[in-house]
Amino acid sequence: MELFFLLMLLVVMGTALGSGYPVAFALPGSAILTVGAAALVGLLLEGSTAAYFANGGPSQWLSAGVTNLRGVYWEPERDTLIAIPLFIFMGIMLQRSKIAEDLLVNMAQLFGPIPGGLGISVIVVGALLAATTGIVGATVVAMGMISLPAMMRNGYSNSLSSGVIAASGTLGQIIPPSIVLIILADQLASAVDQAGTSRTELYKVATGELTMPSEFAIVSTSAGDMFLGALVPGLLLVAIYILYVLAIAILRPKMAPAVPYEGKYDAAFIGNVLLAMIPPLALILLVLGSIIAGVATVNQAGAIGAVGAMVMAGYRLHPKGRPGRFTPAIIAAVGLALVAWTLANYNTNVLNMQTASDRMGVTLAAIGVGLIVISIIWSGIRAFTNEDALTGVMVETAKTTSLVFIILLGAAMLTAAFRAFGGEELVKHFLEGLPGGFWTKFIIVMTVIFVLGFFLDFIEIAVVVVPIVAPILLADPEANVSAVWLGVMIGLNIQTSFLTPPFGFALFYLRGVAPAALKTIQIYKGVVAFILLQILALIIVAFNPPLVNYLPARTSLTAETAPPPVNPALQYCIEEYIADAFDTRGPQISAAIETARGLDVSYLPENLRDDWIEGLDKAATAIPMMAEIQTIQQRLRDGAVDYRPEHTIVRGLQRDMLIRTKEIADLRLRASRGFGDSEAQTARADALQSEVDALQAQIPATWEDTQATYNVLNKENETARNLYRRTVDQAYGPVMDMKAVIASTDALEAIRAPIAALVADAPGMDGDTADVRFKEVESMLGDVDGGREIRGLLADARKEIDDRSPDPERAMAYLAEAQALFDTQMAWRTRAATELLPGVTAYDDAIRDTIGLRQQPRLPRAQALEVASCAAHHRDISLNF
Structure with missing residues (x-):
């Protein structure tokens, strides 16, 4: 009976979606109806509401729904979804302020004289708008209204024109920042947890070991990683589109002729092009650049994008010819420049202001922030008063965001019902029963997603299909794919859903603004080539995982918060790098070791010398x-x-x-x-x-x-x-110890006078005074490498003075021994600083990036890049299971 109700769930959902019922209500509604029917039939026929559930019953399903609700709205660990309204606001604001129109007009004039140039300009603008707005409907409508008439008027093929516009308009789904990527990151975060549990159980069953080595664990992903991972594939798709249009223009010139610009290429033209291009490019740099550089999280970058879009709207919506049109934008630019310069030259930590320079830095930063705030308020007032743009944007943002979140919750209810009736187990057993291993499962899943794209929107696919299939694919140790690669592959696949008839949304948007001369069949014919190009890009990325994995790995390993080289997950790639280094530089490293043996360490303390x-x-x-x-x-x-x-x-x-x-x-x-x-x-x-x-x-x-x-x-x-x-850890430890001890010579010398003062004053000290003064010097020695023995002798002397039965003579003996040890240490430390340190430093330089690599606080940049390149490839680990 579970299969019957599982089939009922799918039929009810498909019927509701096919009839045009709102997705936000079709998904949870089908789950509620099916769960209710199963519970009622179970109660009537078997006397239990849980009789026809494979996992638990209706109470567990309700509990899962509450958990998902809390996960979306209240769990601070899952704050990725906060970025959704911010990026939606940014996109709608740029569309309402007609910045997209400016880009299209100027780029068409710039590239038009090149064969196929008009089509190329549409693709370039589509990519730029994708990196700023990410709103497919707005992009397709804008380009359809502006570029399509121009392309048809200048002799472009109707099918090519419609294909270029529709395909370019969908780039916002894969080029970051993208709502699809944010949703996929959120869904994959849960999938990674499930896949990790499955892989651990698989390892336990296969090997009998209770714990799985962390190097076999599945690395989770985030919206930032998804943005970085999708950047190169998105640009690859743009390049493929451009090459296709160029090929058409060369092979069949009549389909994509050059369009001469009737105006003059003068200073005014250059000014218009720069004004249209520089602000969006600056916004892209601020949003994506801040994420790539690790300066901002995705949520913070979304806020930057929303504010930047409003500042741009502030001058674009202001009537031309009126004074002060660019004043708010100029104020924002000055404020940003001042903040950037201040951060580069001053300490701006308000809680750690100590000098006049620190106070100056905080003051300058405050002035810069103040200028930015003034610009934001000013631009916001302009957006509110001109064409009522701000109100419209806020309303549309609220509507779109509400739709996305309601669909997320509804899909969570549907997925919980699917699992309750054993659907996930059926899918898992079906996929695992296929011959051919991971790639057979992957191809089947991608084919299903592609077919679903003919009928479902990207959100439904992302929130319904991904939670079911992603844990199965990620848990497979054969390909051992990364979550970010799988997410980008699904994102590329989902993108085709906007182009595939009969329900391709980009086709509907274009049909709505296209002239009657453009037939619907021509639109369908035009997108076929671009669907095939998207599949080509999908294949290229599938066989070249570093296109996705390298940039997130590089950013992670070169960031300030990079994991240390002793991280178990990095060991395989680190050792691959070291093996290559030993092959190429082995003789030099061996020579450095032998040279280090010739250093005179006879005067060092026995423990340091032996180590x-x-x-x-x-x-x-x-x-x-x-x-x-x-x-x-x-x-x-x-x-x-x-x-x-x-x-x-x-x-x-x-x-x-x-x-x-x-x-x-x-x-x-x-x-x-x-x-x-x-x-x-x-x-x-x-x-x-x-x-x-x-x-x-x-x-x-x-x-x-x-x-x-x-x-x-x-x-x-x-x-x-x-x-x-x-x-190697034991080999490099003495190098660090030696350098630390020698480097602390000056710090130890600074304690000479306090120790001498203790020796002079100790005979007349009482217990309380000794407790204060000795502990002060002991604390100073605690910061000196190798000062532990002297500190211990001082502590022994303090205890003799502070004891119930003080023994001044014994205390003075300890002090004399401490002072003698101090003089001895200063003698060999001073000699070592002159004679030994250069040799130790040269030895350290020779082995630091190989033998000593694990003990570094973080990977040096050159080694981080090598390890990132290695980690970007998927490694088959199935034989360990």
Whole structure:
């Protein structure tokens, strides 16, 4: 019966959507009706409302709905959705202020004389508007009203014209900032958690280990990562569109002729072009640049975009010819420049103002912020009073945002119902039962999404399909894809939903503003080529994951908040880099180690000297250890040739057995509780058990030996890597200790006088005075590397003075010993600073980026770029499961 109600859920939803019923109510309505019907029928026929639910019952479904409601509105960890109204406001404000029209007109005049130039200008403007507005309807309508008549008048093919405009208008769905990417990031955050749990369980079942190494974990994504990941694929799509138009213009000139500009290319023309282009480009730089540079979060960037759009609207809506048109924008620019200059040259931490320079920096920053606030208020007043633009924009923003959030909540209710009737398990079992591994599942899912795009909007696909299929794809260790790559791939696929008939929204928008001379069939024919181009881009990105993964990885590893090099998730790529470095610079590193052995450390304290020598011995073994790791790695690759086919067969059989085993457990549980026909369920469970036994018999007799052989190699690899990591950490530790001790020589010298004062005054001190004065000096020594022994002697002397039975003589003995130790330390430290430090520094420079890399506070830029390049590729880890 669960299958019946699952089918009912899909039929009710499809009927509601197909009949034109609002999506915001069709999704939750179908869930409520189906859940209610299942509960009622279960109560009437079986005496339990939960009888026809595969997972829980109506109460669990209601609880899941409440949890999703809280997740959207009240969980501070999921604040990504706050950016949605901000970017919607930015897009509608730029559209209402007619900045898009200015761009189109000027770009058409600039590129028109080139063959296909008018079409190229539409694509370029579409890309610029995508990076500012992201509103497909507004972009298509604006370009359709302005560019389409011009293209038709100048002899452009009707189908090519409509295809260029419709496709360019959809770029806002993949070029950031994009509402689609924000929604996908939100949905994928939950999918990553589910996939992580599934992968951990898979690892536990396959290996028997209780915990999975973190290097096999699935990395989550955020809206910022999605923006960065989609940037290159979006630009790739723009480039493909432009190349297509150029090819048409060259091969079939009559379809895309050059359009000469009748005016003059004078200073006025250049001024108009710059005025139309520079503000949107500046806004793109502020919004996307702040995210890429790590200066702002997505929400903060959205606020920047909303404010910037209003400032731009402030001068665009102001009547031409009236004085002071650009004054608010100029004030904002001056304020921004002042803030940027102040941040670069002053400390602006209000809570840490100490000097006159600090106060000057805070004052200048406050003036800059004040100028920006004045500009915002001024521009807002202009937008409010001119054409009632601000009111209209706020109303449209509220409507669109409400629609998005209601759909999110409705989809959450629908997804919960789908899972309650066992739909997710059915999908999972179907996909996992397919031959061909991950890529078969991925192609099936992408095909389904593409077909759904013919009938559903991007939001419905993102919030209904993604939560169901994304955990399954992300959990698969074969391809081990990143969440950001999967999100961008789905985003590229969803983008085609705007172009695919019969319900492609871009086609409807264009049809609404196109002249009667342009037939609907011509619009449909025109978008076919661009749909194929989008599929081409999808294939290119699928086979080149670094196009998506590199920029987020690079930004993460070069940011101030970058994870330290000891992060387990980075070790594989770090060791790949170090192996290459040892291959190319091994002799130089070995020579540096031998040179360091020749340094005179005989006068150092025994512990420091022994640590130094032991560290050099361990450093000398690092290169051979890495060579051994590479040898084991090759043996693993060779062993995988025989192990992988058998592993694939056995894991497939075990997966099928697990599916049947779960169904057996469910059937026997339902039979024991009296739900349904107990005899039929028991018979079905017995039949399934026979199938399990048959599958078990198909496992090759050699499997245990084959697995044991490969696991030995895997264990050797793990042991060798762990040993290497411990060795290099121990090898580099003495270098850091040595440099720290020598560097603290001046700090120790500064304590000479306080120690001498303690020695002089100690005989006459009482307990309270000694407690204060000694602890003050002890605290000073606590900040000096290698000062622990002196500090301990001072503490012993203080205790003798402050004891119930003071012993001044013993206290003075401790003080004399401390002073002697101080003089000894100053002697060898001073000598080491002159004789030893240059050699230690040269040795550190030679090994810091290899042997000492794990102990750095963060990856140096060059190494971060190498590791980011490695991490951008997906690594098959399935043989570890």
